[in-house]
Amino acid sequence: MTALLEVSGISVTFDGFRAINNLSFSIDEGELRAIIGPNGAGKTTFMDIVTGKTKPDAGTVTFGERSISLLGLNEARIARAGVGRKFQRPTVFEDQTVEANLILALKANRSPWRVLFWSPKAADMARVQELATEVGLGDQLQRKSGELSHGQKQWLEIAMLLAQEPRLLLVDEPAAGMTPAEREQTTTLLVSLAKTRAVVVVEHDMEFVRRLNCRVTVLHEGSVLAEGSLDHVTRDPQVISVYLGRG
Amino acid sequence: MTRRSFFARNPSALIFIACLAVFTLAVTLMSEAYGPGLISTSFVKTLGKTLCLCLVALAMDLIWGYAGILSLGHMAFFALGGYMIGMWLMYARTEEIVVTALAQGGLPATPEEIQQGIATQIFGVVGSSDLPAIWSFAHSLPLQLILALAVPGLLALGFGWLAFRSRVTGVYLSILTQAMTLALALYLFQNDSGLRGNNGLSGLQNLPGLGDTAQDLVSIWFFWASALALGLGYLTLSWLVSGKFGSVVRAIRDDEARVRFLGYPVEVYKLFLFTLTALIAALAGVLYYPQAGIINPAELAPIASIYLAVWVAIGGRGRLYGAVLGAAFVSLLSSLFTSGRLPDIPLGPASLNWVDWWLVILGLSFVAVTLFAPKGIGGLFDRFQHIGAPDRKGAQLGPDDGSLQEQEAQK
Numbered sequence: 301m302t303a304l305l306e307v308s309g310i311s312v313t314f315d316g317f318r319a320i321n322n323l324s325f326s327i328d329e330g331e332l333r334a335i336i337g338p339n340g341a342g343k344t345t346f347m348d349i350v351t352g353k354t355k356p357d358a359g360t361v362t363f364g365e366r367s368i369s370l371l372g373l374n375e376a377r378i379a380r381a382g383v384g385r386k387f388q389r390p391t392v393f394e395d396q397t398v399e400a401n402l403i404l405a406l407k408a409n410r411s412p413w414r415v416l417f418w419s420p421k422a423a424d425m426a427r428v429q430e431l432a433t434e435v436g437l438g439d440q441l442q443r444k445s446g447e448l449s450h451g452q453k454q455w456l457e458i459a460m461l462l463a464q465e466p467r468l469l470l471v472d473e474p475a476a477g478m479t480p481a482e483r484e485q486t487t488t489l490l491v492s493l494a495k496t497r498a499v500v501v502v503e504h505d506m507e508f509v510r511r512l513n514c515r516v517t518v519l520h521e522g523s524v525l526a527e528g529s530l531d532h533v534t535r536d537p538q539v540i541s542v543y544l545g546r547g
Numbered sequence: 548m549t550r551r552s553f554f555a556r557n558p559s560a561l562i563f564i565a566c567l568a569v570f571t572l573a574v575t576l577m578s579e580a581y582g583p584g585l586i587s588t589s590f591v592k593t594l595g596k597t598l599c600l601c602l603v604a605l606a607m608d609l610i611w612g613y614a615g616i617l618s619l620g621h622m623a624f625f626a627l628g629g630y631m632i633g634m635w636l637m638y639a640r641t642e643e644i645v646v647t648a649l650a651q652g653g654l655p656a657t658p659e660e661i662q663q664g665i666a667t668q669i670f671g672v673v674g675s676s677d678l679p680a681i682w683s684f685a686h687s688l689p690l691q692l693i694l695a696l697a698v699p700g701l702l703a704l705g706f707g708w709l710a711f712r713s714r715v716t717g718v719y720l721s722i723l724t725q726a727m728t729l730a731l732a733l734y735l736f737q738n739d740s741g742l743r744g745n746n747g748l749s750g751l752q753n754l755p756g757l758g759d760t761a762q763d764l765v766s767i768w769f770f771w772a773s774a775l776a777l778g779l780g781y782l783t784l785s786w787l788v789s790g791k792f793g794s795v796v797r798a799i800r801d802d803e804a805r806v807r808f809l810g811y812p813v814e815v816y817k818l819f820l821f822t823l824t825a826l827i828a829a830l831a832g833v834l835y836y837p838q839a840g841i842i843n844p845a846e847l848a849p850i851a852s853i854y855l856a857v858w859v860a861i862g863g864r865g866r867l868y869g870a871v872l873g874a875a876f877v878s879l880l881s882s883l884f885t886s887g888r889l890p891d892i893p894l895g896p897a898s899l900n901w902v903d904w905w906l907v908i909l910g911l912s913f914v915a916v917t918l919f920a921p922k923g924i925g926g927l928f929d930r931f932q933h934i935g936a937p938d939r940k941g942a943q944l945g946p947d948d949g950s951l952q953e954q955e956a957q958k
Contacts, residue, residue, distance in 0.1 A: 351808060365819045379810035391805045400794045410811045414821045416792045464809065 304329045304498050305350065305383075305468055310359030311522075312345060319345045320356065321522035327468070332494035334530075335502045338542060339421045343502045346519070347383035347470050351385050352378040363468070370484050381408060384466030388473045390453035394446030398437055400457060401445050402428045405460035408465065428464070435459040468498045475508045487511045490533060507531075518542075553786060560785040563868055564778055571774040580763040580768075591766045592838045597878055598773035600837035600858070602780050603876035605867055606824035606831070607855050607857050613788055613819050615715075615800030620706075620724030620849035623731050624699035624825040629830030629842045630735075633697035633748035636837060638685035640666045665864035672746050679741030689831070691769030691787035692932065695833050696826055704818065711814040716803070725849045747843025751836055755784035773834050779870070780827060785867055796820065797865075857909070863925025872924045881905065 302328040308379045312320040320342045327333050348354040350361060361370045363381060370378050379385075392401050401432040406424060409415070432438045435455035440448070445456055447470055454474075461469060474490065490512060495497050502507050509516060509530060516533050518525045520542050526533045533539050553563040559815040575595055577585040586594075603625050610616050645664035649656035656664075666678040710723055738744035740816040754765060787793060798806045799813055807813050836842045855874075862873015883889070884905035920926055 323615055355806075368848075374812075375804075375807040376810050376812045379808050385808050387805075393794075393801055394807075395797060395801055397793060402796055404806075405793055405809055412792070414817050415811075416787070416790070418791045460809075476784060497637075522678055 301436060303327060304331075304364065306360075306362045307365070310319070310349060310356040310361065312349065312354060312356050313547055323519075323523050325381075325498060325517065325524065327498050329467075329498055330494065330496065332491065332499045332512060332514040333501070334514055334516045335519060336504070336506070336509060336516060340521075341519040342522040343519055344472065345522075347385065347472060347500075347502065350378075350384060350470060351375060356413040367466050376431070377411070378465075379464070382465075382467035384461045384464050384469045386457060386461055386469070386471045386474065388476055390450065390457045392445045392448075392453050392456050392468045394444065396445060397442055398448070399428060400433060401456060401460060402431055402441075402463055404462040407463065407465045409470075431463055434462070436439055450477060451470065451479070454478070454482075462493075469493065469500070471499065471501045473503055474501060475503065477533060483508060484511075497530060506534075507541070510527050528544075553789075557785050557789050559780060559866075559868055563781055567774055567778050567781075571771065574770060575767060578767050580767045581759075588763050588766050591770055593771045593882055595766065595770035595838045596835055597875055598770070598777045599831040599838070600878050601871040601874045602773070602777045602831040602834075602856050603666040603828045603855060604862070604870040605777075605780050605784055606827040607783055607859045608862075608867060608870035609788070609796075609827075610820055610824045610861060611856065612866070612870065613793065613800065614796050614817065615855065616817060616821065617718075618722045618724045618821070618824075619721050619849060619852045619856065620728040621824060621828045622855055623728035623847050624703060625832035625835070626842065626846040626851075627699040627702065627731075628695045628829030629836035629839075629846065629860060630748065631691055631698055631829075632833045633751050633836055633842050634682060634742075635688050635691035635753045636753075636755065637669060637748050638665060639681065639688070640753050641665045641688070643755055643758065662840065672794075673738040673744050675738075681741045692833070696829055699825050699832075700822055700830035702890040703822045707818045711817045714814070719725070725852070728847055728852055729849050730884035732844045732847035732849075733861070741795070744830075745843060745845075747774060747846075748842060749841045750836070751842065752840035754837070769838050773838075776830060776834055778832075781871070783869060789868070798911065841852065850861065852923060857913050860922050861913065863923030866925045868928075869923055869925025876924065877909070884908075 305327045307323065307325040307326075310320055310323050311318065319348070323342070323346065325346070335343055335346070335537065345354060350370065351357050352370060352373055355371065362368065362377075363370050363383065369497065370381070370383075373381065393404070396404075403420070406427065408418065408424075429438065431442070432441055435458060437448075437452065437456060437459065440452075448456060471490065474486050478486060487508070490499055490501060494514075501509075501512060513530075515528065516530050517527045518533050518536075518539050520538075525542065526536045526539050562708065574586060576582045576678065579586070579588050580592050603621065607618070607621055610618050610621070631727060642661065643663055645661055645668060647657065649660060649664060663676070663677065667676045670676060670678070678685075684694060706724075706727055710720055734740055735742055736745050742748065752762065752765070754760070757765065788796065795806065795811055795816060799816060800813075803813055852876075858874040859870045859878045860873070861877055863869025863872065884901045887902055889901045891901070918925055
C-alpha cells in the first residue's frame with residue numbers, strides 16, 4: 301500500500317531558529333496516527349507545512365496516489381485536494397447560523413462563479429441535517445453558532461470537517477478544554493473517522509493518546525525521535541529523557 | 548425541497564423598492580417638468596445626484612461592511628466613470644458648436660477643420676490645440692460608455708490582483724487604496740494629462756442633440772435613470788449577499804484563514820468583489836456627473852472616499868439599506884449646511900457659521916456613531932423589530948469569547 305501523505309527531509313528555519321530539522325513522516329490511507337512531543341517540538345509547524353501555511357526551506361511533501369507535491373499549492377488548493385484541518389480553538393463563523401456554517405463546508409465547487417449560482421438541493425439539505433444530527437445539533441440548525449457552548453462549537457467544527465469529506469484530517473489537540481465525557485466521545489469519533497480516512501492527531505495528553513490506541517510519532521526539536529506503539533515509545537530511553545529529564 | 552421566493556426571504560428588498568418607487572413618483576409629480584414645480588430643477592438634480600451617491604454607498608457596503616475590506620479609493624472609480632462619460636459629452640457638445648460656427652463661413656467645413664476647432668475649443672484653456680490620444684474614442688457614445696466601465700474595472704482588477712495576491716490586508720490595504728486615488732488625482736491635476744488639468748471637464752449638463760430641451764426635463768430623466776440604477780443595484784446586491792456567496796463573503800470578513808482551509812480561494816473572491824464594486828461605482832459616476840455638470844481632479848481626492856466610508860458607517864455597515872440611508876441622510880444634510888442659506892447662530896462674541904462648522908459636526912457625529920451606535924442608523928430598525936444583540940453580562944460559560952454568558956443562559 302502506498303502512502304497517502306509522504307513528507308521527506310523537510311527543514312524550516314524561523315529567524316535562525318530551526319523549527320523543523322530534516323523531518324520525514326508518512327501516513328497510509330485510513331490510518332490513525334498520534335503525534336506527541338514537548339512544547340516547541342515542531343508539531344504545529346509540521347501541520348502548517350502540510351496545509352500550506354508555511355513553506356519549508358528544503359524537502360518534499362507529496363499527497364495522494366499520483367503523488368502531487370503540496371509545496372507549490374496554496375492553502376485553498378491543498379484543502380480542495382483533500383486535506384482538512386481542525387484548529388485547537390473552535391473556529392466556526394459565529395455570526396452565521398449552524399446551517400450556514402455547514403453549507404459553507406459542504407463539498408461543492410469553490411469557485412466564486414459557481415458559488416454565486418449555487419442553490420440548495422434536497423440532497424444537500426438532507427446531508428446538512430444528517431451531519432448536524434450526528435454531532436447532536438440536529439434541532440439547532442437555525443441558531444447562530446456564536447450562541448453555542450464551547451463543546452457544541454467543537455462538535456460543529458467537526459461536522460464541518462466531515463462535510464468537507466477530506467482524505468486526510470489533521471486534528472490539533474482535540475481534547476483541549478473538554479470534559480471527561482466529551483473526551484470519551486471525541487476518542488470514539490476519531491477512531492471511527494479513521495476507518496474511512498487518514499487522521500493525524502496532535503496531542504499533549506498521554507492518557508488521551510493511550511485511548512486512541514494507535515501508532516505514535518514522537519517529535520523532538522523538529523525531527524522524529526521515535527515511532528511505534530505507545531508502549532514501545534514510552535520505553536524508549538531517549539523519549540523518557542526528553543519528557544522527564546528536561547521537561 | 549421548495550424554496551421561498553426571493554422577496555419572501557428578503558423582505559427588506561421589497562420594502563426598499565416600494566419606498567424608492569413612491570419617492571420617485573412623488574418627486575416626479577412635484578417637479579417643474581411634470582407638476583406644479585414644488586421642487587425646483589436644481590433640487591431635482593441634487594436628489595438625482597444623491598441617488599447616485601446611494602448607489603456607490605451600496606458598493607462600499609459590499610466591500611467594507613460585508614467583505615471587511617476598507618477601501619479608501621472607491622470614489623476614484625466613481626470619478627473615472629464620470630471622466631469617461633464627460634469626455635463624450637464635452638466632445639459631442641463642442642462638435643455641435645464648432646459645426647454651427649463654421650457653417651456661417653459659407654463653405655461646408657472639412658472634417659480636419661472640425662477636428663481642429665474642437666481641439667482648440669476644449670484645450671485652449673490649457674494652452675494646447677491638439678486632441679490627446681486618450682480622446683480618440685470621445686466621438687462615439689457607445690465606445691466611451693464601454694471605456695467608462697472598462698477603465699475603472701481594469702484599474703481595480705490590476706490593483707486588486709497585485710494587492711490581494713501579496714495578501715495585503717487591513718489598514719495596509721486602506722493606505723494602498725488611498726495612495727492609488729491620491730496618485731491618480733495628482734496625475735489628473737497636470738495640464739498634460741490630457742484631461743484639462745485642474746479645470747476638469749465642464750458643461751456636462753448640456754446633452755448633445757438636446758440643446759432645445761429644457762433642463763427641467765433633462766433633470767427628471769436623469770433622476771429616473773439614477774433611481775432605476777439604484778433599484779437594480781439594490782436587488783442585485785441583496786441577491787448576491789443573501790445566498791451562499793454572501794455567506795462566504797461574511798466568513799472571509801470574520802476569519803479569512805479558516806475560509807482558506809475550507810478550500811475557498813479567498814484572493815479570487817476579494818478580487819471579484821473589488822472589481823464588481825468598482826464597476827458599480829463607475830456606473831454611479833456615469834449617472835452623477837451629467838447632473839453635476841462639472842468634474843475636476845478634486846473629485847478623486849482621498850477625502851471623497853473617506854466621506855463614502857463615513858456615510859456607510861453612519862448608515863450602518865453590513866446591511867444594504869443602512870448604506871443607502873447613511874449616504875442619503877449625510878449628503879443631503881451636507882448640502883443643506885454648506886449651501887450658505889442657513890442663518891448663522893450668534894453665540895456672544897463669536898457666531899456659529901454652519902458652512903465652517905459642518906465638517907466639525909460631521910466629524911463629531913462620526914465619532915459618536917462609532918462609539919455609541921456601531922450599527923448606525925440601520926440599528927434603529929433592529930430596535931423596532933426587537934432584534935437586539937444579546938445583553939452580555941456576567942461571566943462566560945465557555946472558555947472563549949462569544950460563548951453564552953451566565954445571565955443569558957438563564958433566560
